[in-house]
Structures are given as structure tokens and as C-alpha cells.
Amino acid sequence: MRASRFLLATVKETPADAVVISHQLMLRAGMIRKLASGLYNWLPVGLRVLRKVERIVREEMDASGAQEVLMPVVQPMELWDESGRAPAYGPELLRITDRHNNPFCLGPTHEEVITDLVRNEIHSYKQLPMNFYQIQTKFRDETRPRFGVMRAREFIMKDAYSFHINMESLQKTYDEMYRTYCRIFDRIGLDYRPVAADTGSIGGSGSHEFHVLADSGEDAIAFSNQSDYAANVELAEAIAVGERAGAKEELRLVDTPNAKTIAELVEQFDIPASQTVKTLIVAASEDFGGGFVALLLRGDHELNEIKAEKHPAIAGPLRFATEEEIRNLIGAGPGSLGPLNLPIPFIADQAVTLCSDFASGANIDGKHYFGINWERDLAIEVTADLRNAIEGDPSPDGKGSLTIRRGIEVGHIFQLGTKYSQALGAKVLDENGKAVVMPMGCYGIGVSRVVAAAIEQNYDDRGIIWPASIAPFDVALIPLNLKKNPREGELCERLYAELTAAGFDVLYDDREKERLGVKLADAELIGIPHRLLITEKGIDAGTLEYKGRRDADPTDVAITELTTFLQSR
RNA sequence: CGGAGUAUAGCUCAGCCUGGUAGAGCACUACGUUCGGGACGUAGGGGUCGCAGGUUCAAAUCCUGCUACUCCGACCA
Numbered sequence: 001m002r003a004s005r006f007l008l009a010t011v012k013e014t015p016a017d018a019v020v021i022s023h024q025l026m027l028r029a030g031m032i033r034k035l036a037s038g039l040y041n042w043l044p045v046g047l048r049v050l051r052k053v054e055r056i057v058r059e060e061m062d063a064s065g066a067q068e069v070l071m072p073v074v075q076p077m078e079l080w081d082e083s084g085r086a087p088a089y090g091p092e093l094l095r096i097t098d099r100h101n102n103p104f105c106l107g108p109t110h111e112e113v114i115t116d117l118v119r120n121e122i123h124s125y126k127q128l129p130m131n132f133y134q135i136q137t138k139f140r141d142e143t144r145p146r147f148g149v150m151r152a153r154e155f156i157m158k159d160a161y162s163f164h165i166n167m168e169s170l171q172k173t174y175d176e177m178y179r180t181y182c183r184i185f186d187r188i189g190l191d192y193r194p195v196a197a198d199t200g201s202i203g204g205s206g207s208h209e210f211h212v213l214a215d216s217g218e219d220a221i222a223f224s225n226q227s228d229y230a231a232n233v234e235l236a237e238a239i240a241v242g243e244r245a246g247a248k249e250e251l252r253l254v255d256t257p258n259a260k261t262i263a264e265l266v267e268q269f270d271i272p273a274s275q276t277v278k279t280l281i282v283a284a285s286e287d288f289g290g291g292f293v294a295l296l297l298r299g300d301h302e303l304n305e306i307k308a309e310k311h312p313a314i315a316g317p318l319r320f321a322t323e324e325e326i327r328n329l330i331g332a333g334p335g336s337l338g339p340l341n342l343p344i345p346f347i348a349d350q351a352v353t354l355c356s357d358f359a360s361g362a363n364i365d366g367k368h369y370f371g372i373n374w375e376r377d378l379a380i381e382v383t384a385d386l387r388n389a390i391e392g393d394p395s396p397d398g399k400g401s402l403t404i405r406r407g408i409e410v411g412h413i414f415q416l417g418t419k420y421s422q423a424l425g426a427k428v429l430d431e432n433g434k435a436v437v438m439p440m441g442c443y444g445i446g447v448s449r450v451v452a453a454a455i456e457q458n459y460d461d462r463g464i465i466w467p468a469s470i471a472p473f474d475v476a477l478i479p480l481n482l483k484k485n486p487r488e489g490e491l492c493e494r495l496y497a498e499l500t501a502a503g504f505d506v507l508y509d510d511r512e513k514e515r516l517g518v519k520l521a522d523a524e525l526i527g528i529p530h531r532l533l534i535t536e537k538g539i540d541a542g543t544l545e546y547k548g549r550r551d552a553d554p555t556d557v558a559i560t561e562l563t564t565f566l567q568s569r
Numbered sequence: 570c571g572g573a574g575u576a577u578a579g580c581u582c583a584g585c586c587u588g589g590u591a592g593a594g595c596a597c598u599a600c601g602u603u604c605g606g607g608a609c610g611u612a613g614g615g616g617u618c619g620c621a622g623g624u625u626c627a628a629a630u631c632c633u634g635c636u637a638c639u640c641c642g643a644c645c646a
Contacts, residue, residue: 012595012607013581017639037638091570092644109646143570143644157646209646218645305643318643409646446646480605517606535605545605 001473003509003519007044009033010522020216022455023148025464029526031451031472038145038153045526046451048472048505050156053450054135056187056469057158064180066131066160071113073137077103079112083423094141106139111420111442114161118438119426125165128428128438129173133160135447147216150408150452160443163421165430170439174206174415177443181210181411188450189467190410191457195221196231197412206415210445211407214456221407222389226400233404234306236389237396240350249357249371257366260335262299265359265368273300277352277360277372279337281321281329281344288313292321292329294346296339296360301351301387311384313347336361340369340378349386408453409446416440464527465549473507475499475566476523480535482512488534491544495532495562502563524549530566 009030018024026032031046042050058068077095080086086093094106107113114132122130138157145153160177164170178194185192190212197209209232211221222236223229259265266273276299284293293313297303309316326334330343338360339346359370374380393402418437420426427435451470458465468474477496479488489510496508507528509519523531533545533554544562547554548569557565 010607011580016575016581019640034638090644138646140645144640144642146640151645155646159646412646444646449646484604515604515606515608517604517608519607520605521607533605537605 001505001507003507003511003522006507008522008526009043009045010525018148020147020150020452020456021459022150022216022452025455025459025525026148026452029464031526032149034148038142038151040149040152040154045472049451049466049470050448052470052472053188053447054156054158057135057184057445057447060180060184060187061133061158061160064131064176066133066162068134069114069117069132070134070136071107071110071117073107073139074104075107075110075113077105079116079424080105083112083115083420085112092141092143094139108138108140109157109442109444110134110136110159111161111416111440112424115420115424115426115440118161118163119421119424122163122426122438123428125428125430125436129162129164129169131160131162131173131177131441133158133443148452149448151218152448155449156447158445158447162441162443163426163438164440165428165436165438167415167417167439170415170417170441171206174413174441177413177441178208181413181443181445184445185210185212185410187469188454189469190450190454192410193221193223193230193407195407196235208413209407209409210411210413212410212450212453212457213405214408214453215406216456217406217408219407219409220388220404222393222402222404224395224397224400225403227395227397229395229397229399231396233388234304236402238301238304238349238351238385238387238389239394239396240354241394242354244354244374245356247356247371247373247376249373251369251371251373251377253362254368254370255366256336256368259368260333266299269359269370271359271370274298275355275358276300277338277355277358279339279342279346279361281326281334281337282308283315283319283321284313285315292325292344294337294339294342294344295386296346296348296352297387298349298351298355301349301390303386304388307384307386311347311386313345313382330363332361332363332365336363336365336367338362338369338372340372345381347382347384347386348380350383351387353380353383408449408456410450410453411443411445413443414441416442458527462521463525466527466529468529471529472505472526473528474504475506475530475532476519476528477506477508477532478516478519478523478534479509480516480533482510485536487536487539491534491539491559495534495544495559498563499566502567504566530569532562 011028014024015027018027030043032040035041096104135158139154142153145151162173192210192212194208194210197207220233222231222233259268262276262278278297278299280295281292284291305318308314309318341363356373357371359368362369389402391404395402417439421438421440427437430436455464479492482489496506499506529549531547538544542559543556545554546557
């Protein structure tokens with residue numbers, strides 16, 4: 001590609017509304033431009049990267065035996081009524097009507113469509129298993145799009161759906177997809193981890209997420225320091241260890257007029273946060289008789305809302321009581337709640353049951369109890385794992401302790417089971433001629449998100465540093481001064497042809513109006529892995545100047561050796 | 570959806586408090602000089618000041634409403 005005929009839309013200034021580095025650099029490098037909130041144009045530089053990611057995904061999916069299909073973005077609501085998923089998806093599902101006033105939606109995912117296709121096309125167990133995938137545009141009307149293409153409303157996803165005669169077959173394909181995902185992210189060159197995950201709204205049993213490790217990630221992941229254990233913090237079991245210490249203090253009621261939060265209590269009364277207990281009031285489930293239930297957590301722990309929602313006594317979706325409801329129920333405000341003399345039932349996080357001599361609200365405004373002890377002062381009712389695992393917790397597999405790191409979710413694989421095939425009646429005949437509902441798996445990769453995630457992991461103060469496999473160009477070919485030194489142009493033309501013939505994607509910066517500094521800065525900003533600088537001096541010496549994107553200093557390479565030199569890199 | 574903020578040239582922003590001819594830097598066009606790390610000079614082009622009302626002799630500026638966008642929280646590839 002000649003730079004003079006290519007939209008190299010680089011900008012010097014960091015755009016004002018970009019917060020994360022990948023968003024800033026994608027805008028600065030001229031990869032994307034915003035059209036509206038969560039909607040982006042992909043410019044030539046960006047699209048080149050996107051296509052390279054797609055190619056790797058496609059090659060590995062094909063190699064795994066999956067078959068590529070392409071389904072429409074627009075889907076009839078009829079199918080969503082049939083699966084019963086429309087209400088659960090809510091306003092994130094963008095609904096539209098056609099000119100005949102028939103309801104459609106923009107597909108946020110394609111379980112319904114593929115299941116409909118398969119129920120019409122596959123009738124025998126002999127055809128199974130089959131795995132179909134597509135790389136296609138998805139639309140989710142996110143409440144808060146952010147971070148550029150990292151969380152856009154319209155995005156590119158690779159989604160795959162497998163169909164099976166039984167669970168063993170599903171497990172086999174699931175394992176194959178797990179390995180395929182590892183190969184894909186290895187080839188792209190990302191530092192990633194597969195982690196055990198919650199199955200979320202799609203439903204089903206087994207599930208792993210693939211996370212690219214980056215401080216800007218929106219997910220927290222717990223790793224064991226002594227085993228392979230890795231799980232999303234949403235899912236990671238929080239283990240309480242140790243014995244409860246004996247009571248040393250007397251129970252006493254203390255005036256705490258200015259302590260409405262754990263932080264204030266800790267500061268004003270010099271109590272460690274781990275010896276305080278906070279009390280959250282949430283709606284109870286219908287099965288539990290409705291009303292409200294209190295959740296007890298150690299002051300230094302955080303409620304895990306997913307775990308809470310799964311508890312049979314707690315209503316899902318989780319709903320916190322309003323301040324007014326709390327007052328009516330307890331007669332005190334949210335800053336003064338505690339388990340002692342609490343008129344509603346409570347569920348104590350496991351760690352809370354190990355506390356002794358702890359402080360908590362007295363259910364009287366402006367007062368706390370200090371020196372509370374279980375058994376002596378009140379009985380433990382129900383206990384559960386309600387909190388997020390934190391750094392230093394024992395690993396749930398019993399080996400080592402947990403460290404917490406941030407991750408960007410770029411892939412997710414699920415064993416769906418028969419959730420959709422059952423709802424849509426996707427069955428085949430087995431060897432006994434009996435109709436069997438097909439268990440399904442589904443496997444997603446956020447292709448456009450991978451592009452952003454790769455940047456989050458690979459950049460410096462000059463710009464992007466692409467992994468070689470997905471760089472928009474392999475080589476930047478830069479003459480020092482085309483106008484003054486025509487010999488540089490002649491050599492560039494020759495090398496451009498030679499390298500292109502050897503299979504390299506070359507950006508030949510033949511712009512006459514730009515000075516050297518601009519060209520070097522552009523090549524670095526858009527992250528081209530290899531840079532060649534052609535000078536008159538070098539031509540006389542039979543060399544050119546090479547610099548890898550991560551190199552500190554350039555090295556001279558013989559012009560005649562260039563292709564072999566680059567091939568060895 | 571709750572809270573906060575922003576909206577002036579393609580981009581980054583000043584001007585608004587205290588109403589009176591719409592500005593800078595970058596980018597763009599032309600010419601000249603320069604050119605091994607985002608050059609310099611001269612001359613240009615480019616704005617219904619987000620939209621709609623109101624107050625006023627006069628509104629980018631004050632008031633009201635709306636819209637869009639961004640950020641912080643609950644959801645997901």
C-alpha cells in the first residue's frame with residue numbers, strides 16, 4: 001500500500017472523550033471514528049486489523065471441524081417468543097417493525113435462529129455432532145456503551161453453536177472449542193487466561209471465559225498461586241478459614257452519632273474493618289414468603305450479587321430495600337443496622353460467623369453494639385457464601401491462595417444443554433428411531449473487542465505495538481527524502497515490489513509533503529512491527545536501517561539480505 | 570435506569586461570570602524557505618456558537634424547555 005493513496009487518518013491530539021488507552025490510540029491511529037454512541041466506523045487501518053483477527057479465528061474454527069454459515073442481523077420476534085427469552089433480554093434487545101407492522105429485532109446473539117435452522121435441516125443422529133459458526137455484526141442496546149469498541153452497541157462477534165446426540169458428545173466438542181480458543185489467542189499473541197465462569201442470562205451448565213489480562217479490564221479474576229485454578233470473581237467460592245476466637249469483650253451499646261458507614265466507624269473508634277459487620281436489606285424470594293431478608297457481611301468484604309441472587313431465600317433479580325422500606329421495617333436508618341434485635345431473618349456470610357467481639361449497628365439511629373459475640377449474644381441462623389473472594393483468600397481447590405487480577409472478556413464458551421433445543425423442538429431420531437432433543441453448546445469471541453484488548457496489552461508512549469499476527473501492515477518502508485534524493489524512491493519501488501511478492505504487507509510511505517519525523521511518528525503510532533529507513537548514504541553503502549517496533553536502536557541490514565532478514569524475524 | 574458534567578471551525582479549546590462586529594493552536598489550500606524525529610514565514614478557505622422558545626435596543630454570553638454526548642454506579646463478547 002502506498003501511503004499517498006491510503007487514508008492514514010492519524011491525529012496528534014488525544015481525543016477528549018476517550019478514557020482508556022485502546023480507545024485513545026484507535027482514534028489517534030485512524031482506526032475508528034464514532035458515528036453515534038456505541039457505533040463506530042472502521043477506517044482502513046482498523047479494518048485491516050479486524051480482518052486479520054477474523055482470519056485467524058476462521059482458520060482455527062475451520063480446522064476444528066466447524067462449518068461457517070451467515071445468519072441475518074434482523075430476526076423475527078416470533079422466534080424469541082418461542083424461546084421465551086424476549087422478556088429476560090429486556091430493552092437491550094432492539095425491537096423494530098417492518099412495513100407490514102411485523103415485529104423484528106436486531107440480533108444480539110443467534111441461538112434462536114441457528115436452532116430454527118437446525119431443526120429444519122438435521123433429522124438424524126448420524127449427522128451429529130455438527131458445529132456452525134459465523135463472524136457477523138451483533139447489536140445490543142447497552143445501557144452504557146463505553147471505552148470505544150470495547151463495549152460498543154454494534155460489534156463484530158464470532159458465534160458458534162454445536163448440536164449433539166448426547167452430553168458426552170457435547171463435552172467432547174466443548175473441550176475441542178476450549179483448545180481451539182487457546183490456539184486462537186495464542187496465535188494472536190495475547191496474554192490471556194481461561195477461567196471458570198458464571199453462565200449468565202444465556203443459561204446452561206459448564207462455562208469458561210477467556211480473559212485478556214489488563215488493568216483496564218471490567219472483570220475481576222481470581223487465580224491460585226499454586227494451581228491452575230482460575231475463576232471469575234463472580235463465581236469464585238469465598239472460603240472462610242480459621243476458628244472463631246473466644247469472646248473477650250462485654251457486649252455494650254455505644255453512641256455513634258457520626259458513624260453511618262463502616263469507614264467512619266473504623267476511623268472514629270479504631271476498630272479493624274474485619275471486626276465490623278455490615279447489614280444489607282434485600283427483597284426475599286416468593287418461595288421464602290416474600291418480604292425482606294438481611295445479609296450480613298464483614299465490613300471489609302463486598303457483596304457478590306450473583307451469589308446472592310442464586311440463594312433460594314433471596315429474590316432475583318436482586319433488589320435492595322429503599323431507605324423508606326428499611327425505616328418502616330426496622331425503625332432505624334441504613335447507617336445503623338445490625339443482626340442484634342433485628343425483626344427480620346438474616347443470612348450471614350461464612351466469614352461473618354468467624355467474627356468475635358465485633359461491632360455492628362444496633363437498629364437504633366446513632367447507636368452501634370460493640371463486643372458482639374455469636375452464641376453468647378445471638379444465634380447464627382442461615383449461613384452462605386455471599387461475598388466476593390479477595391486477594392489472599394484460600395483457593396477453593398485447596399491449593400494455595402488467591403490473587404486477583406483484572407481481565408477483558410474476549411471469549412466465552414458454554415454448555416447450553418437443551419435450553420433452546422427443547423423450547424424450539426429441535427430433535428433428531430436416535431438409533432432406536434426415538435426423537436431426542438439435541439443438547440447444544442455455544443461459543444463466542446468478541447472479534448472487535450479482541451482488537452481493543454490487544455492494544456490494552458501492547459502499547460507505549462509512541463502508540464500501538466501490534467502483535468505481528470494482527471498488525472495492519474508488517475513493514476513500514478520509509479524513504480528519508482523523496483524529493484531531494486530520487487535514488488531513494490527507486491530503491492523503495494524495488495523493495496516494495498520484492499517484499500510484497502514475498503508476502504509482506506508493506507506500507508510504502510511515498511508521501512512527498514510529509515517530513516521524516518511525521519512518517520516515523522505515524523509508523524510508530526499505528527504500530528507497524530518492522531520499520532525500514534532508506535537513505536542515500538545507506539544506498540552507497542549497500543545497507544538500509546532496520547528498527548523493530550520494540551527495539552531501542554536501529555540496526556543496519558544489507559539491502560540484498562532484506563527479505564531473508566525479515567523472514568527470520 | 571439513578572447521579573454528575575459537557576455542547577463554540579474537521580480536532581483540542583478560549584470567550585460566557587460583568588450582554589455590544591466570533592477567537593487561538595493544530596489540520597486544510599497557495600507560494601516561498603527548510604527538511605535524519607510531529608518545521609517556519611506570508612496569504613487564504615472554513616462557524617445558523619447543539620435545538621427551540623423567552624428576556625433585551627442588542628444574546629455564544631442571562632432565563633426556560635428539549636436533544637445529543639461523556640463520566641461514575643447496576644448488565645455483557
